[in-house]
Amino acid sequence: MLSNPIIDRWLSSLTAKYPDLSACREDIEAAYRCLSRAYEAGGKLLVCGNGGSAADSEHIVGELMKGFMSKRPLSAGRRGLLESLFQEDGAYLADHLQGALPAISLVSHSALMTAYANDVAADMVFAQQVYALAKPGDVLVAISTSGNSGNVVRAVQVARALGAATIGLAGSGGGRLADLCDRTIRVPWTSTPDIQERHLPIYHTLCMMVEQDFFGDRHGMEAEGDADVRGA
Template sequence: MSHYALIQLIRKYPELAECEADIAAAADTIAASYRAGGKLLLCGNGGSASDCDHIVGELMKGFMSKRPLPEKVRSAFSAQFPENGDYLSDHLQGALPAISLNGSSALASAYANDVAADMVYAQQVYGYGQPGDVLLGISTSGNSANVIRALQTAKVRKLTTVGLTGRSGGKMSDLCDIAIKVPWDITPDVQERHLPIYHTLCIMLEDYFFLQD
């Protein structure tokens, strides 16, 4: 996998140099899961939940490129739907499967009320997760209970666990196969570094799957 985007990230944010190896490992791990037919699950607490939605938006559609459909797929649409095949093909883009676990308000409210609020993500990891999938947990402190429960469930379900957190890593450190710990402590400072990191991950994955010669 090309690390050009990662090199550019470190040039812009030199303080993230200590995270470089972990960012590269996370990109390689997620790519390996996609190659094997897996998917990426994401969960985060508070503002980090919005980051999960943001990442899904970059992976499930074109981010830095338009990701046109392969000619074989376009032909299949045209054969099945002669009148609409071109329209469908022209308005679909290559996707990298990613699911943000904070997306279902009905499930979340029901589970929080009927069972346990800190288990909302864990339940979805149990239901959606398959061996070979990757769970990305985001918590600035590394101690968010809802993210921790999801990571614990992922370990039992044989998912690979990746964490995006702050300097200490908190409890996430022992639960993540790969922990990207930005060298900051205060929540806004940590979150401000998370965004360029996950943008870089998305660019690396997009380049790998859609821009290869």
């Protein structure tokens, strides 16, 4: 786990650029700790949202599944395994793979989502995926500017029933997410564009903090073992 001074540095940088997010600082730190615990225990992240929040879901996964601000070379152990199996191809694989923080965007599965909306219920398209994928110790990040998006709310309900932690990203009111999620980050704005404008630096900061936790100086780049979260 990151030391408090490092956490403070990241959060202070965020609130210096966006002073209005000082009101969210405690919730952002709690969300970081939730994500870090999940990854430390071998869990994964699921993310969902609609419209611009769907794009944010994809963006978050893009920052976690490959190097973001830190390089993530494979450990000597994983490199050796690939090279022993595939020789030159193994070296190529090792050179071009990166350590990953497992994350799945639930908005990407168009065939499943359209089939479920047509055949069953449109407000259950994310909930069905959570039901299939979530396990105790995983985390669902649910993004809704109003906090009331029906399909996002249903996903949170299923995640809670399955023992996954839940983090909401919403606007000032928080909507239903404020009552349902373990922690809801409510940016102090009411219009959708203003809320989404603040969501981006928040999740960028969360991604950078978690990446630093697993791929930064504390662990170095030579960690051994089999934990996929470190690309070992």
